Amino acid sequence: GSVEDLELEDVLKIGYKGIKCVESGGPEPGVGCAGRGVITSINFLEENGAYDNVDYVSYDVLGDVVCGGFAMPIRENKAQEIYIVMSG
Numbered sequence: 578g579s580v581e582d583l584e585l586e587d588v589l590k591i592g593y594k595g596i597k598c599v600e601s602g603g604p605e606p607g608v609g610c611a612g613r614g615v616i617t618s619i620n621f622l623e624e625n626g627a628y629d630n631v632d633y634v635s636y637d638v639l640g641d642v643v644c645g646g647f648a649m650p651i652r653e654n655k656a657q658e659i660y661i662v663m664s665g
Contacts, residue, residue, distance in 0.1 A: 599622065
């Protein structure tokens with residue numbers, strides 16, 4: 578389905594100690610731009626009040642910038658601090 582068919586409760590789950598968790602998923606492999614999914618997800622969460630009354634937000638996104646969407650939280654000034662964690 579599309580984002581128009583979703584309610585916040587469909588994607589946001591409350592976990593341990595009230596931590597709000599969202600898994601946005603992405604397009605079918607080989608189809609579309611996963612970075613676009615990041616942009617769509619963040620816009621949906623903002624429009625539906627997911628960021629209301631939270632102290633911290635943590636994004637786990639790929640470092641890949643093929644489509645540019647993965648950098649959206651940085652580019653759109655949605656981050657006050659950025660921590661880069663790498664392994665390999």
